[in-house]
Amino acid sequence: MLNNVQGGVVIDAKGLIRQHGNGQSAVKAINGIDLVVQSGEMVALMGPSGSGKSTLMQILGLLDRPSQGSYHLAGKDVSRLSKGESAALRGRRIGFVFQGIHLLPRLTAIRNVELPMVYARFSSAERRRRAEDSLDRVGLGTFAGRRPNQLSGGQAQRIAIARAVAPGPDLLLADEPTGALDRASGRDVLALFQQLNQELGLTIVIVTHDPLVGRHTKRIVELEDGRIIGDRPVEDRILAQNTSEVGA
């Protein structure tokens, strides 16, 4: 897996533009984004509402296509893939964690975790093994048989994280994973991301409004009006905090 290769470039995006509509009513949700993320990095993406964070994440996660610009994922040009090819990549190479609790309500926790591997055509034994490992990793090995409505919000989000990492992706994308959680469980989830980043060397991009995210990440990228207006390492934690509060 590429996430074990130290020093490789996982995300290499140049001049990404995503335009909705045409002519006068055209809206550029993101407007010229250049972003490079190295393997093993954990990056926080911040910015005011409507600044284009989700749009950027969806493009990075191959859920959406840029109107312009190029995107190389782990060295492969993915900005002009067919629907089927991007679906396959999505399933194996990218883990996605959403803001809401995006578990399928009719499936047990472990079935939810297995789902991306079903679509990636893993063998059922492999699926089960990885799902169990993954649930153990997020500390919910004993919750395998529970359904989403029998889980707390924080637990459900951990299951969703287990689901995202189970296939062994190169890249983990999380769009406001703590948005639906209270402060304490939100912090726990952030800590979990940090742990995954450190233990597995997993490359992570995470959108958050939490001003204390700097405790967990080493790099904060700031967006406004569809452009990157700040990209700094979090050596200077105070500065990062201040900027995010000014931006909000």
Add this chain to the structure above:
Amino acid sequence: MNAFTIALDSIWSHRLRSALTALGIVIGVFAVVTLTSLGAGVSSYVSGQFKVFGATLVTVSPATPGQTARHPHPGFSPGGNVPSTLTLGDVSAISALHSPAIARVAPMAVIPAPIGTSLGQSSGLSVIGTNAAYFLAEQMKFSGGRFNGTGVVLGSKAAVALFGHQKHLEGRTVYLGKTPLVVSGILKASTGITSAENNMVFVPVTTGLNAVGLKNISQIVVQATSDQSVNQAVSAVTGVLNHRHPVHDFSVTKDTQFLTTINKTLSTITIFLSGLAAISLLVGGIGIMNIMLVTVTERFREIGIRKALGARDGDILVQFLAESVLLALLGGAIGVGLSAIASHVIGKLAGFPAGVTVGSIVLAIGFSVGVGIVFGVLPALRASRLMPAEALRTE
């Protein structure tokens, strides 16, 4: 975790809605299968009845001259609108052939005269003038007495209508118009296509004709000696009658022809009714499409999640198609089940064997799957083509 378990789960989680959706298919399949199996039941029953006679009977009926060729099944209207020119002389002439192919010859004359007892007339009974050979050819069974050539034979219901019961009526008097006649036999009750006999009163043919002053008889019934000699009997009869009726105002029909006509008519009716029933299947299919379209809109989020997790368009297509096919199959299975019960009950009540045939089950299952696919494709395509970003945005 394959498409069908997902589909089953989804159907099960919306039990009431699924049941109501499947109801259209249940009704459609029920109607189609019941009608076809009843049709098959009636037709096999009719054939069975004809087998009893060994299909050896040949009927001579009056016909419009020249039209005979284009009017092959006059058996439907014995003594109907075509005036008869057949006479007892024709019967004798056929008998006089002594053809080895012919076992019996019997006249049959509908006598348009009232029948009654000393107490008054009975309505709803028909009077038939004939001879002893007729009872043998038509295989009638007596519960008492016999046809002795001078007396009267009563059908079972006719006996009840005239005397209130069927026992020991031999020697009692009935009146044909004003002519008194002595009862000499009572027939056993008959079921099936010959049950009209029950309401008949049989009198010696000459007595009957004299009572109403008629010369012509309605039909001549000829029984061939065996199944194999039927055609020979037909040509023998036709030969004699061509001589006696140069204008060819008669037609000769084999009972098997009659059977073919009945079966043809029955299958036409069955196909027609099944066609009507199939329309309800169509309506059921549209119901499925409707619900599936609603389901797709309701499940944008689920579709978005699945796609974000790597589901291809094909995976989603198969999932939704499986759901509509399963729903239709479910309806079809219930429809076939209900139809099996209904055909059994109707068959029992009507007195003929009608079971659901393998053919009709295959037809119904095929139909259901077809309906599920045809009406499931549009919603499934719509679901599969959803862009994951769009699907996830609808919260």
